[in-house]
Amino acid sequence: MxxxxxxxxxxxxxxxxxxxxxxxxxxxxxxxxxxxxxxxxxxxxxxxxxxxxxxxxxxxxxxxxxxxxxxxxxxxxxxxxxxxxxxxxxxxxxxxxxxxxxxxxxxxxxxxxxxxxxxxxxxxxxxxxxxxxxxxxxxxxxxxxxxxxxxxxxxxxxxxxxxxxxxxxxxxxxxxxxxxxxxxxxxxxxxxxxxxxxxFQPILFSVGYDAIDERIEKVCRGEWSDQSSSLEGMIGWFRQVIGVWLVKVLEAADQSITPTTTPADQPDLTRVIGIVRPAMSRFEYHIYKSLSDLRINELFDIIVDFPETMPVLEDLRICMNKTDQRSYLVHKLRAANTRRLLHPGADTQDIITQYISLMKALRVLDPPGVLLSCVAQPVRIYLRSREDTIRCIVTSLVEPGHTLGDELDQISDNDNPHQGLSSGLPIQEENDYHLTDWFPDPVDAPIGFKNLLKDDIIESLVTIYQNRDGFVKELQSLLASRLLAVKSFDVTQELTRIEILKGKFGEANLQPCDIMLKDLSDSKRIDTSVHELIPQAPIHPIIISRLFWPNLATTTFKFSPQLTELLKIFEQTYTTQKVDRRLCWLPQLGSVEIDVVLQDRTLSLEVSTLQASIIELFGISDTWTFSKLRIKLKIRSDFNSLKNSLNFWFNLHVLKEIQSGVWKLFESEHSFNSFSVKSIRNP
Incomplete structure (x- = not known):
């Protein structure tokens, strides 16, 4: 041209x-x-x-x-x-x-x-x-x-x-x-x-981002049993792999970068970080963001496995401080709770257990308690709508082996024993008077935010209900059941739990519990005194103060002759010591240790008094009709208890219904199994 x-x-x-x-x-x-x-x-x-x-x-x-x-x-x-x-x-x-x-x-x-x-x-x-x-x-x-x-x-x-x-x-x-x-x-x-x-530098960076995402998905998803930090491992991997690769690219592309003299198999990480520092912060932010997204999506399962997942929660706390995904966490965790926890198919005890783990886990992520306040509210509302929530909470407090029982054991003597529920004030108002240090609410705290109970799991559960009367009544009922089932009058564990719970519910509210415990102590003393006079009597009754115990279910029936004779001997001895008192037996609440001697075996069992009375009657006659048993034991209304007791012995291959309403004693397993019930046809 x-x-x-x-x-x-x-x-x-x-x-x-x-x-x-x-x-x-x-x-x-x-x-x-x-x-x-x-x-x-x-x-x-x-x-x-x-x-x-x-x-x-x-x-x-x-x-x-x-x-x-x-x-x-x-x-x-x-x-x-x-x-x-x-x-x-x-x-x-x-x-x-x-x-x-x-x-x-x-x-x-x-x-x-x-x-x-x-x-x-x-x-x-x-x-x-x-x-x-x-x-x-x-x-x-x-x-x-x-x-x-x-x-x-x-x-x-x-x-x-x-x-x-x-x-x-x-x-x-x-x-x-x-x-x-x-x-x-x-x-x-x-x-x-x-x-x-x-x-095309954005494409270069996107390759690094994709590699980070792939690595997190491969190494971190579903892996939270390891006690080491996944975050530290990811940062180290990034610097040794992607960081070294980036500096290699930049060295080849930009002559202003000093060529490396470090062997490829032993990279100088300090020099690498210095060369790619402008990009390092972006990549590390992506690590925090991707790992945070993954852990937030897995947070429900992480909470289920708490406290074994503590290192994972520490990583998530660091990531959230870097990326500020608090609102995303609240949205995802609330959705997971609604989908997997707050539905009719979930057991109330499982919901309470998850709620306890939720409180502990979110304390790790957010000590001020804003996240807990936002996430826990739907759970609290749902628990309040369930009829058995109070019973499950009280059972966890009293029964051994439950999480709340462990929480009670960890309460130190320095804790305020009367915090929360000892006065007549509403729970939150009363706690206001115990605040010695005041701090402003966090900036993302919801309207009406209060975190007064963040260090007390039991208090948080109790405050699901504004009224404590239901807890007190349920506690008395459950304590009565446990005390009636104790052996050798040993109530050490129950006494310890009640003393701790007085700090939560108030000493005056638990006064009936003190009287029930005292009844056990008095019963032990009376039992010792009576057996000094009649050491041959193998009975150890619990004598209760009727006015201070909850209403106990009654199934009236007549004891078998042997049991009646033993109780009569004990009562006569008791009246010699307590002249102005008389005993009123509650037959359905007792238990009997018996040995049932059969032709081919001997059964050593602890059974109810009704079950013991039934098997004693079959010792007198090997065949009884259901109606004759009912008349003999003077059972007027609760026929189901009689049926259940007969089925108890049937399951042990001792009694069998040979005809409709006719029960027979079998001395051996062979005779029990070989006997077949013939159908009876009406003419």
Whole structure:
């Protein structure tokens, strides 16, 4: 392509220049330089360096510089580059069409290599003329890059990402392999030279982000039994793998980075972090964010396994401090609780257990208690709607082996024993009077936020209900059941629990419990005194104060003759010591230790008094009808208890219903199993 310069352009070029220089001289200089700088097309497959400039070209350039016409010369040069770029675009399209079956990353290798050869070939004349002028190179590089952007095919970003991913995973090393025809230029350097590495730097970072996500999914999902920190492991892995890879990319692309001298198998992590520090914070934030997202989605299961998951919660606490995902955690955990916990199929005791673990776990994540206040409220409302919540809470407080029982055991003597429920004030109002230090609410605290019970799990459960009367009544009922079932009058554990619970419910409210415990102590003393007089009597009754015990279920029946005789002996001895008192027996509440001697075996059992009375009657006669048993034992209404007692002996292969309503004693397993009930047909 020829280029003609007009008279007006020449006149403009020599304006304000020394009159000794003629227009003809400048025109000849431009013509010489145009011939030398003219872009080559077609460009050879391999790059061949341009020879040094002839003397006439050097003189022409000196003339242009002397006349300060470099800008006009470079404008012409850019025009030539732009015109020839249509050939580059056509060649790019041709390479793409001829390689339809190739993968995107393979096409990227071909295109970048070809573009780089064209870039160097067209720049060579300019480089030869201005070997030390970096501004000329920068202008050319920027202009070439801008023109190249219009030639980039759609699949190019996909191919670039694939190349970066393969190199990071170690499945390909072509990213840093030098070109065989240009030893000092690897693919990464070619991308940097063409200005494409900076252009597609977000893709480079996205490869790192994807690798982090894949690593977290593979190593951390569902893994919280290990006592080590997953977060520390992820940070260490990132710095040794992705960090080293990033600095390798930057070293190859940016000559301003000092080349590494550290062996590849022993990277200097301090130097690596220093080089990629601008990107490190973004990648580490992504680690915190991704790990936080994973753990928040798993938080329900993490809470189920608390406290074994304490290291996981510590990691999540650090991640949340970095990423501020508190509202996301509240949303996800409340949704998980609603879906997996707050439904009719969940057992109330399981809900309470999860609620206790929830309180403990959220204390680790958020000591001020804002998260707990936001997440726990739906659970508290749901527990309040269940009829057996109070019973389950009180059972957990009194029965051994429950979480709340362990909480009671951990209460120290320094705790305020009368905190919360000892006065007549509502629970939250009363606690206001025990605040010695005041701090403002956290900024994200909901309206009406109060965290007065964050250190007291029992108090938090009790305050599900504004009225404590239900807890007190249920506690008395459960304590009565436990006291009636104790052996040898040992109430040490119950006494300890009641003393601790007085600090929660008030001493006055638990006065009936004190009287029930005292009845056990008095019963032990009376039992000892009576058996000193009648040591042969094998009975140990519990004597209760009727007015201070809850209503006990009654099933009246007549004891068997042997039991009646033993109770009569004990009662006669008791009245000699307590002249003004009489005993009223509650037959359904007792238990009897008996030995049932059969032909082929002996059964040592602890049974109810009704079960003992039944088997004693079968010792008198081996066959009884249901109606005769009912009359003999004087059972007037509660027939189910009689049926259940008969079935108890049936399950032990002692009694069997041989006809409808007729029960028979079998002395051996063989006779029990061999007897078949024949159906009786009505005539």
């Amino acid at each position: 020829s280029y003609q310069i007009s008279l007006e352009e020449l006149q403009a070029a020599i304006t304000h220049r020394p009159p000794s220089l003629s227009i003809e001289r400048l025109s000849k200089a431009f013509e010489t330089l145009h011939t030398f700088l003219q872009p080559v097309w077609p460009v050879p497959i391999h790059y061949v360096a341009c020879p040094s400039a002839p003397c006439n070209v050097v003189e022409a350039l000196e003339c242009v510089i002397e006349l300060n016409a470099q800008e006009e010369l470079f404008d012409w040069y850019k025009g030539q580059i732009q015109w020839y770029f249509k050939h580059l675009k056509d060649e790019t399209t041709k390479i793409t069409s001829l390689s339809k079956d190739s993968h995107a990353h393979q096409l990227v290798f071909q295109l970048v290599k070809r573009w780089h050869v064209i870039f160097l070939t067209w720049h060579d004349p300019l480089r030869v003329l201005t070997p030390e002028d970096t501004s000329a190179y920068n202008l050319y590089s920027k202009y070439f890059h801008n023109c190249l952007l219009s030639c980039i095919p759609d699949y190019f970003p996909i191919g670039i990402k694939r190349i970066f991913t393969m190199d990071l995973n170690g499945t390909s090393t072509r990213l840093f392999e030098p070109s065989p025809n240009y030893p000092h230029s690897s693919l990464i350097q070619q991308l940097a030279t063409l200005g494409l590495l900076k252009r």
